[in-house]
Amino acid sequence: MAKKRIVLTFPSTLVGQPITTHLVKDYDLMLNILRGVVAPNEEGRLVLELSGKKKSLEDGIKYLKGLGVEIQSLAQDIKWHESKCTHCTACIPACPTQAMSVDRDTMEVSFVKELCIACELCIPACPFKALEIQF
Numbered sequence: 001m002a003k004k005r006i007v008l009t010f011p012s013t014l015v016g017q018p019i020t021t022h023l024v025k026d027y028d029l030m031l032n033i034l035r036g037v038v039a040p041n042e043e044g045r046l047v048l049e050l051s052g053k054k055k056s057l058e059d060g061i062k063y064l065k066g067l068g069v070e071i072q073s074l075a076q077d078i079k080w081h082e083s084k085c086t087h088c089t090a091c092i093p094a095c096p097t098q099a100m101s102v103d104r105d106t107m108e109v110s111f112v113k114e115l116c117i118a119c120e121l122c123i124p125a126c127p128f129k130a131l132e133i134q135f
Contacts, residue, residue, distance in 0.1 A: 008048060010046075023060050078116050090125045
């Protein structure tokens with residue numbers, strides 16, 4: 001199964017359309033909405049992780065482009081420098097997806113990159129600069 005993280009920017013005229021429903025039903029894709037800003041009569045933006053067969057991914061992206069949706073690969077990631085981390089847990093409450101977590105028995109912080117949505121909330125929370133954004 002192929003996976004792709006993308007950023008969709010779509011015009012206000014498409015905000016009320018069931019775009020993600022078509023990706024699921026017509027293209028047999030699974031999607032995980034990582035972030036979204038959608039409001040009536042305004043440009044919308046979704047950060048999605050799409051997964052499915054490679055051909056289905058390609059066809060789904062072609063469908064989106066045909067609608068006039070701008071598509072970009074998610075070009076940023078959070079990098080955790082474990083060697084700089086003191087396991088102070090300051091990042092834990094900042095992380096909305098629990099990509100940053102703490103083992104309560106050992107009080108050691110860990111990072112699960114697959115859960116990270118690159119929201120960047122952990123970066124200013126870390127007093128030791130153990131987290132950074134990578135483009």
